[in-house]
Amino acid sequence: MVLADFLTALKRSGLEPARAALFITTGRGPCRFGQYAPFLGRALRRLGLGDVHILAPDSDSGYRDVAEYAAPLKRLVWRALLAADYLRDQLHRTRPYELRAGDADRAHRESLGEAAGVLETRGPNGKGLANLAAALGRGRDRFRAVATLPSRDRLKIGVVGEIFCRLNTFSNDDVVRKIEKLGGEVQLSGIGEWVWYSNACEWMTLRRTGKTLSRRAAAASLTAWVQSREEAKLLGALHDGHEEPSVADLVEFARPYLPWEGVLGEMVLSVGKAIHLQRKGADAIVDVSPFGCMNGIVSEAVYPRVSRDNGGIPIRVFYVDHATSDLEYGLEIFLELAAKYRRGRRGEGGQATCCAAA
Numbered sequence: 001m002v003l004a005d006f007l008t009a010l011k012r013s014g015l016e017p018a019r020a021a022l023f024i025t026t027g028r029g030p031c032r033f034g035q036y037a038p039f040l041g042r043a044l045r046r047l048g049l050g051d052v053h054i055l056a057p058d059s060d061s062g063y064r065d066v067a068e069y070a071a072p073l074k075r076l077v078w079r080a081l082l083a084a085d086y087l088r089d090q091l092h093r094t095r096p097y098e099l100r101a102g103d104a105d106r107a108h109r110e111s112l113g114e115a116a117g118v119l120e121t122r123g124p125n126g127k128g129l130a131n132l133a134a135a136l137g138r139g140r141d142r143f144r145a146v147a148t149l150p151s152r153d154r155l156k157i158g159v160v161g162e163i164f165c166r167l168n169t170f171s172n173d174d175v176v177r178k179i180e181k182l183g184g185e186v187q188l189s190g191i192g193e194w195v196w197y198s199n200a201c202e203w204m205t206l207r208r209t210g211k212t213l214s215r216r217a218a219a220a221s222l223t224a225w226v227q228s229r230e231e232a233k234l235l236g237a238l239h240d241g242h243e244e245p246s247v248a249d250l251v252e253f254a255r256p257y258l259p260w261e262g263v264l265g266e267m268v269l270s271v272g273k274a275i276h277l278q279r280k281g282a283d284a285i286v287d288v289s290p291f292g293c294m295n296g297i298v299s300e301a302v303y304p305r306v307s308r309d310n311g312g313i314p315i316r317v318f319y320v321d322h323a324t325s326d327l328e329y330g331l332e333i334f335l336e337l338a339a340k341y342r343r344g345r346r347g348e349g350g351q352a353t354c355c356a357a358a
């Protein structure tokens with residue numbers, strides 16, 4: 001999918017291969033992710049596109065190795081991720097309740113287009129941030145203008161899992177829309193939490209190697225300070241009541257199952273977020289992962305315990321491979337469990353259901 005996406009973008013851009021770059025982050029953790037960049041490089045060479053640059057910054061170094069472009073590029077990407085997370089969240093809160101089908105998607109499309117336009121415009125950093133904040137404010141107003149039902153009493157379904165799969169609607173077979181059709185409202189984990197997690201992992205490495213007073217540590221602190229300042233400036237004025245847990249909280253929630261000093265990767269965040277969402281009133285947790293994903297498999301192994309320790313909230317991993325699973329059918333049954341869990345939690349006669357992953 002990554003290769004096909006890149007080839008499509010390259011073709012559309014009309015760029016010479018030597019002027020194009022494939023940007024894909026990499027990591028040295030235990031899963032297949034570290035294989036992507038070398039494999040894609042080989043695939044491009046075989047296609048006669050060996051001149052394409054592969055830009056693959058490493059999560060272990062907090063993506064520092066983008067050389068001289070690191071600071072401005074990281075800042076731009078950070079803003080883009082925050083904007084995308086915010087607008088996606090607005091879409092998921094609005095679409096299930098819209099009175100006229102398509103209004104929320106339209107608001108999302110227009111707002112995303114406007115935010116992308118601002119990000120593409122080079123300018124002084126401060127002004128770029130202010131312009132993006134203004135664009136997001138207009139995006140919030142677009143969503144507010146969507147006519148919605150007065151009642152918001154749908155099943156609340158948290159969606160966690162592998163980053164790319166859970167966020168790419170084609171990859172996940174449009175799982176959010178399917179849940180909405182079945183009567184749910186989704187809270188989908190965004191991508192910003194991964195950036196904070198990478199920062200935390202870098203600090204763990206610095207502590208382990210005794211380099212907490214090094215230049216690298218100073219740079220890591222400065223990066224985190226800039227990121228949190230930009231986040232506050234960008235989203236602080238939007239007042240939408242959305243509350244994201246800190247990564248420090250997430251890794252602590254996950255600690256009894258997957259202590260983060262020894263277990264690296266999205267599985268820690270998925271488990272931590274599942275617990276956070278349960279405490280915030282979610283009626284069930286869906287974990288979306290690609291077939292054979294190591295993160296999904298490890299999370300699946302601990303979810304029965306997570307469920308038992310957290311009120312019996314239904315949790316299930318859905319492996320999306322477009323071939324062997326009937327996602328809609330599985331979700332339909334799963335949302336029945338969510339409804340039963342909610343009735344039990346509200347004392348309406350149902351009994352809390354144990355983990356659907358079991």
Ligand code: SF4
Binds near residue numbers: 032034162294
């Ligand atoms: S799909 Fe899973 S195993 Fe594959 S790279 Fe992503 S996280 Fe790793």
